[in-house]
Each structure stands twice: as structure tokens, then as C-alpha cells.
Amino acid sequence: MGTLTSRGEIDPSKGVIITCLGKKRSGKSKMALLWFESYPYDRVVIDVNGTDGPHRGVIELRGTVDELPTRWPEHLREDGKRMTLRYHPDAGSPTFVEDVDAVLGMAYRTGRVCVLLHEVGLIARANRTPPHMLRILQSNRHRQLTVLLCCPRPHTVDPLVLGQSDLVYVFELPNPADRKRVAEEIGWDPADFAAGVDELGPHEYLRADTNESRPVDGETEMRLVSCPALPADVVAQLDRL
Numbered sequence: 001m002g003t004l005t006s007r008g009e010i011d012p013s014k015g016v017i018i019t020c021l022g023k024k025r026s027g028k029s030k031m032a033l034l035w036f037e038s039y040p041y042d043r044v045v046i047d048v049n050g051t052d053g054p055h056r057g058v059i060e061l062r063g064t065v066d067e068l069p070t071r072w073p074e075h076l077r078e079d080g081k082r083m084t085l086r087y088h089p090d091a092g093s094p095t096f097v098e099d100v101d102a103v104l105g106m107a108y109r110t111g112r113v114c115v116l117l118h119e120v121g122l123i124a125r126a127n128r129t130p131p132h133m134l135r136i137l138q139s140n141r142h143r144q145l146t147v148l149l150c151c152p153r154p155h156t157v158d159p160l161v162l163g164q165s166d167l168v169y170v171f172e173l174p175n176p177a178d179r180k181r182v183a184e185e186i187g188w189d190p191a192d193f194a195a196g197v198d199e200l201g202p203h204e205y206l207r208a209d210t211n212e213s214r215p216v217d218g219e220t221e222m223r224l225v226s227c228p229a230l231p232a233d234v235v236a237q238l239d240r241l
């Protein structure tokens with residue numbers, strides 16, 4: 001396993017899928033927010049719990065699948081400024097998954113936006129991934145979509161989520177089935193991967209870059225690297241968003 005360098009950086013106009021995994025409060029959403037903040041174009045955040053940011057400077061989307069806009073609400077744009085939409089779905093809605101999928105569909109039609117989905121496990125369950133979520137996972141790049149996904153239990157999520165991810169951040173992940181699934185999907189030896197996860201201190205993480213290739217002739221290992229926790233001042237800044 002390697003150690004952190006500056007790789008893992010991304011061209012926002014290309015469209016990438018970044019997945020953050022780990023138990024509750026391990027730091028997934030903070031990492032996703034860090035990426036979200038660095039994204040220069042229009043953005044949409046879907047926050048099932050209603051507690052994750054950003055909360056400031058956002059335009060709230062409301063309603064269910066039949067009421068949500070199908071196109072980006074351009075009429076709400078203030079003098080050419082970048083827009084951030086926020087959707088807090090009703091977890092009790094009988095059409096909950098379709099509600100979220102409607103927002104994903106709008107993002108897909110729009111193209112070149114960043115989508116942050118704080119709980120992908122509730123939307124893309126194995127064999128039950130709704131159509132727009134599937135489209136995004138299969139062809140985000142054609143639409144220049146950058147997709148940030150958070151998930152506490154990778155074992156129960158559609159394998160396509162990990163299979164299509166460019167970067168996977170792994171925070172504290174105690175469940176063996178979860179570890180095994182991640183190792184399988186990123187093509188890493190399960191025992192070696194589990195040992196790497198075990199060594200993580202609070203909020204530390206492993207970063208898997210699925211676009212990196214096996215190192216040759218003394219090159220540094222970049223496919224899976226162990227990284228220090230985000231600095232406290234960065235986290236404090238993200239807490240205020």
C-alpha cells in the first residue's frame with residue numbers, strides 16, 4: 001500500500017464518480033463536501049437525512065416525483081452566478097426512490113453539474129437501482145457529470161456504484177462483508193485491504209484510484225494509498241457550509 005501524494009486530482013469538466021465509504025461519523029460526508037466545494041460549475045445536493053451540508057446559499061427543491069422540475073430551474077439564477085440546488089426528500093414518501101431519481105434525471109438532462117448524494121445505499125440498492133441513477137452510473141462522463149456518493153454499507157449497494165467509481169475513499173469500515181466487497185470491486189487482496197482498514201486512526205482513510213495501474217520498476221504504488229485525516233481547520237470550514 002502506498003502513501004499520499006498529490007495524485008487523485010480530477011478535471012471537473014470531464015466527469016468523475018467518487019464514492020466515500022465508512023461507518024456513521026467516520027468522515028464520508030466531509031470528504032464529499034470537500035470535493036463538492038472545489039467544483040466550479042452548477043451543483044445539486046441530495047440529503048436524505050436533512051443534516052448534511054451544504055445548507056448556505058442553496059435553492060431548495062420541493063415536492064415528489066410528479067412535482068419536481070424536469071429541467072434545471074434557470075429562471076432562479078442570479079446574474080450568471082453558479083447555482084446550488086438542494087433536495088431533502090421525504091423518507092416517508094411512497095415514491096421516495098422515484099422522488100430522488102427525478103432530481104437525478106434533471107441533473108442528467110442538464111449535464112456538466114456535480115451531484116452529491118449523501119446516502120446512495122438508500123437509492124441504488126442491488127438489483128433495484130432506478131433508471132436515472134443507472135444512467136448516471138453508466139454514462140456520467142458523456143454528460144460531464146461529477147458524482148459524489150456516500151455509503152455506510154457497501155455490501156448492500158448496487159455493485160455498479162463501486163465498479164464505476166474513479167476514486168473510492170474508505171474510512172472506518174468494521175464489517176467484514178463490506179471490506180470484502182470493496183476489495184473485490186477495486187481488485188485488491190481482501191486480507192491486505194482489511195489490514196489497511198484496521199490500521200486507520202480516527203478519520204484517516206484509504207484512497208483507491210481505479211484509474212491508476214500497477215507500478216513498475218520502483219514506481220510508487222498509487223492504486224491504493226493510506227492518507228492522514230483532513231486537517232481540523234478544513235473540517236471546521238466544511239462544518240460551516
Ligand SMILES: Nc1ncnc2c1ncn2[C@@H]1O[C@H](COP(=O)(O)OP(=O)(O)O)[C@@H](O)[C@H]1O
Nearest residue numbers: 023024025026027028029030203229230231235
Ligand atoms: N479529520 C476529520 N475528518 C472528518 N471529520 C472529522 C474530522 N475531525 C473531526 N471530524 C468530525 O467527525 C464528523 C464526521 O462526520 P461526517 O463526515 O458527516 O461523517 P459521515 O458522513 O461518515 O457520517 C463530523 O462531525 C466532523 O466535524
Ligand SMILES: [Mg+2]
Nearest residue numbers: 028029052118
Ligand atoms: Mg454523512
